Amino acid sequence: MAEQDLSGLKIDKSAAVSRPGRRKKKFFLIGALLSAALLAVLYFAGVLTPAVEVEVATVSQVYPSQTFTLLNASGYVVAQRKAAVASKATGRLEWLGVEEGSRVRRGEVIARLENRDAAASRDQAAASLDAARFTLDQARTELVDAERNFTRQKELVAQGIIARADYDVAEARYDRARAGVAGAESAVRGAAAALAGAAVALEYTLIRAPFDAVVLTKNADVGDIVTPLGAAANAKAAVVTIADMDSLQVEADVSEANLAKVRSGQPCEVQLDALPADRFDGAVHMIVPTADRSKATVLVKVRFLARDSRILPEMSAKVAFLERGVRQEEREPRTAVNPAAIVTKNGRKTVFLVKGERLAETEIKTGAPIGDMVELLGGVKAGDKIAVKPLAKLKDGARIKTAEK
Numbered sequence: 499m500a501e502q503d504l505s506g507l508k509i510d511k512s513a514a515v516s517r518p519g520r521r522k523k524k525f526f527l528i529g530a531l532l533s534a535a536l537l538a539v540l541y542f543a544g545v546l547t548p549a550v551e552v553e554v555a556t557v558s559q560v561y562p563s564q565t566f567t568l569l570n571a572s573g574y575v576v577a578q579r580k581a582a583v584a585s586k587a588t589g590r591l592e593w594l595g596v597e598e599g600s601r602v603r604r605g606e607v608i609a610r611l612e613n614r615d616a617a618a619s620r621d622q623a624a625a626s627l628d629a630a631r632f633t634l635d636q637a638r639t640e641l642v643d644a645e646r647n648f649t650r651q652k653e654l655v656a657q658g659i660i661a662r663a664d665y666d667v668a669e670a671r672y673d674r675a676r677a678g679v680a681g682a683e684s685a686v687r688g689a690a691a692a693l694a695g696a697a698v699a700l701e702y703t704l705i706r707a708p709f710d711a712v713v714l715t716k717n718a719d720v721g722d723i724v725t726p727l728g729a730a731a732n733a734k735a736a737v738v739t740i741a742d743m744d745s746l747q748v749e750a751d752v753s754e755a756n757l758a759k760v761r762s763g764q765p766c767e768v769q770l771d772a773l774p775a776d777r778f779d780g781a782v783h784m785i786v787p788t789a790d791r792s793k794a795t796v797l798v799k800v801r802f803l804a805r806d807s808r809i810l811p812e813m814s815a816k817v818a819f820l821e822r823g824v825r826q827e828e829r830e831p832r833t834a835v836n837p838a839a840i841v842t843k844n845g846r847k848t849v850f851l852v853k854g855e856r857l858a859e860t861e862i863k864t865g866a867p868i869g870d871m872v873e874l875l876g877g878v879k880a881g882d883k884i885a886v887k888p889l890a891k892l893k894d895g896a897r898i899k900t901a902e903k
Contacts, residue, residue, distance in 0.1 A: 573750030
């Protein structure tokens with residue numbers, strides 16, 4: 499009995515060895531299933547899917563006028579009335595009353611040269627004129643007295659009361675008085691002309707605006723020597739440069755081959771690089787009747803139909819020569835997209851919106867075609883990037899890499 503009890507206390511080694519083996523197999527099977535599940539999740543999530551290379555386009559804003567544009571050209575805004583204002587006299591600039599951006603009126607004094615010598619000459623000429631007038635008054639008084647004396651002597655000699663010699667003396671005095679008056683009148687006219695000349699010389703020291711304009715540049719400062727010819731060292735020929743802002747036009751170069759598409763008075767639309775969101779109505783003002791042989795172009799001037807204070811000289815501009823004028827409802831831009839990016843499924847129209855490295859299939863609503871584009875009424879906005887190719891390989895949430903053009 500004791501031996502049997504002791505044998506019952508022995509450990510079954512085969513059973514002990516078999517249990518850990520089964521556990522390892524069980525853990526391995528569970529790990530394999532979890533790995534497969536994880537791989538499946540990653541695959542369907544697109545993590546393990548290779549990125550699709552796509553071409554990307556941008557949803558843009560398009561103006562309806564682009565559909566009836568015949569020709570586009572570039573150029574610059576140029577003031578047709580522009581002047582470098584200077585003085586006809588030479589002198590030191592004593593006062594300058596304007597700066598860049600100042601508005602001036604025609605005839606307004608905008609600068610003054612030192613003019614004390616010119617003012618003194620004018621005062622001297624004025625005094626000489628006064629003296630000549632006094633001399634004329636004296637000569638006229640002498641003429642009146644000589645005329646009366648001559649009349650009396652004429653009556654007395656006719657009556658034989660006085661000698662003929664006395665009559666001749668009175669006549670000679672009368673003739674001298676008449677000549678004196680004529681000479682005094684001439685002296686007055688000469689003095690008046692001298693005064694006018696002195697006044698003109700003084701006026702030359704005042705620099706006035708030749709027309710209504712805006713000051714573009716200031717070329718001289720107080721203390722500078724201003725001379726009409728600018729020949730002296732460090733002398734300035736012009737004090738300011740002004741331009742008539744109402745005379746602004748766009749000067750654009752049109753190639754000779756496209757000149758037939760341009761006509762005088764043709765409606766145009768002007769876009770300025772400085773104001774890309776705005777379009778300005780214009781019309782062809784002039785086709786300059788000469789060509790530039792080096793560029794094979796003809797200069798075309800386009801005037802603005804409405805004045806805008808934001809338009810400044812020398813701005814870069816693009817001109818669209820239109821087939822017809824722009825209607826009121828065609829003035830606002832519209833959101834448009836390349837029709838090649840639109841996918842139609844079961845009556846629904848969608849695009850693949852690029853969000854980082856992923857695609858998001860987005861439903862859209864389209865409108866009328868605008869040239870080679872299609873108007874978008876909803877779904878995406880201007881500036882969004884959408885995939886264009888290859889649409890057949892794309893799906894919602896797909897990972898992508900872009901092929902930048």
